[in-house]
Amino acid sequence: MAIAKRRTKTEAEPAPLPSADELLTYYKRMLLIRRFEEKAGQLYGMGLVGGFCHLYIGQEAVVVGIQAAQIAVDSVITSYRDHGHMLACGMDPKGVMAELTGRRGGYSRGKGGSMHMFSQEKHFFGGHGIVGAQVPLGTGLAFGHRYRKDGGVCVCYLGDGAVNQGQVYESFNMAALWKLPVIYVIENNKYAMGTAQERSSAGELSQRGQAYGIPGSAVDGMNVLSVHEAAEEALAHARDGNGPVILEMKTYRYRGHSMSDPAKYRTKEEVNKMRQEQDPIDNLKKLILERGLADEELFKTIDRDVKAVVTEATEFAQQSPEPDPSELWTDILLDA
Numbered sequence: 001m002a003i004a005k006r007r008t009k010t011e012a013e014p015a016p017l018p019s020a021d022e023l024l025t026y027y028k029r030m031l032l033i034r035r036f037e038e039k040a041g042q043l044y045g046m047g048l049v050g051g052f053c054h055l056y057i058g059q060e061a062v063v064v065g066i067q068a069a070q071i072a073v074d075s076v077i078t079s080y081r082d083h084g085h086m087l088a089c090g091m092d093p094k095g096v097m098a099e100l101t102g103r104r105g106g107y108s109r110g111k112g113g114s115m116h117m118f119s120q121e122k123h124f125f126g127g128h129g130i131v132g133a134q135v136p137l138g139t140g141l142a143f144g145h146r147y148r149k150d151g152g153v154c155v156c157y158l159g160d161g162a163v164n165q166g167q168v169y170e171s172f173n174m175a176a177l178w179k180l181p182v183i184y185v186i187e188n189n190k191y192a193m194g195t196a197q198e199r200s201s202a203g204e205l206s207q208r209g210q211a212y213g214i215p216g217s218a219v220d221g222m223n224v225l226s227v228h229e230a231a232e233e234a235l236a237h238a239r240d241g242n243g244p245v246i247l248e249m250k251t252y253r254y255r256g257h258s259m260s261d262p263a264k265y266r267t268k269e270e271v272n273k274m275r276q277e278q279d280p281i282d283n284l285k286k287l288i289l290e291r292g293l294a295d296e297e298l299f300k301t302i303d304r305d306v307k308a309v310v311t312e313a314t315e316f317a318q319q320s321p322e323p324d325p326s327e328l329w330t331d332i333l334l335d336a
Helices: 020-045 060-067 083-088 093-100 134-148 166-178 224-239 268-278 280-290 296-319 325-329
Strands: 075-077 154-159 182-188 216-220 245-250
Touching: 020 060, 020 083, 020 093, 020 224, 020 280, 020 296, 060 083, 060 182, 060 224, 060 280, 075 134, 083 093, 093 296, 134 154, 134 166, 134 182, 166 182, 182 224, 216 224, 224 245
Parallel strands: 075 154, 154 182, 182 245, 216 245
Antiparallel strands: none
């Protein structure tokens, strides 16, 4: 089953290059995620971030490209590698950093930490620590869009490890039966925790929905323009009432699975090769420079501005007080 396309074009006709403003916006958003995650890694090493912490460094093009194709009513849900998704949704870096450090100014008032932040205003529904648990919830969010007839689509992110969980296929089946407006984005960063994807998953991940009639495609997840184009087509397909779509984003994480993972299951040469040849931020910068759309001075200014945002977020987090002990008894279910 092919994805329905709103625009018609021949296969030989290239997609038009986005404007300079659009390209620079993609660059700024990816760079913000990169610098934010680098700082989060530093704070974790200093003991200022408790619990688990999974960094998004290397995968920035996926969420930035998809988010740029969404509209305000759309919802987003993901797993524990979620800081990049929050920032791409427009959540305040100060609130995200404060939550990472367990402070009252955080999005979950310092009680959720890295994996459990939410923003109803930005239609971001987590951040979930259980592998694959977000997929049934994302399917439910899609049902909500259909029930309300608000024209929204749920973008549900999962990893190449989560795609082998049973509840994922129950969700695929229900979404296909009811033609729910949901995009299942498989962020295939090549390693499910420490196991290479080709050692744990048979077949092509993009085709995992074939049995249910769900169209799927594999996308270069290190190229923000390829991601954006695929997202536009998938969102149009779902928004027009044609049901779910699977997008397998072939991406890569530069750090370990979490901050406690030394990542000895892959070589330094492999990581360096990806950084040097396929880095999404560096390659977009090269494209912008080659097209004469900006100069090095502008990129230096952007880098300073982004670092200032991250510094401000860090200072806010460190100055924000810890939650009051009474918070132990709020936001919980009490059977009275």
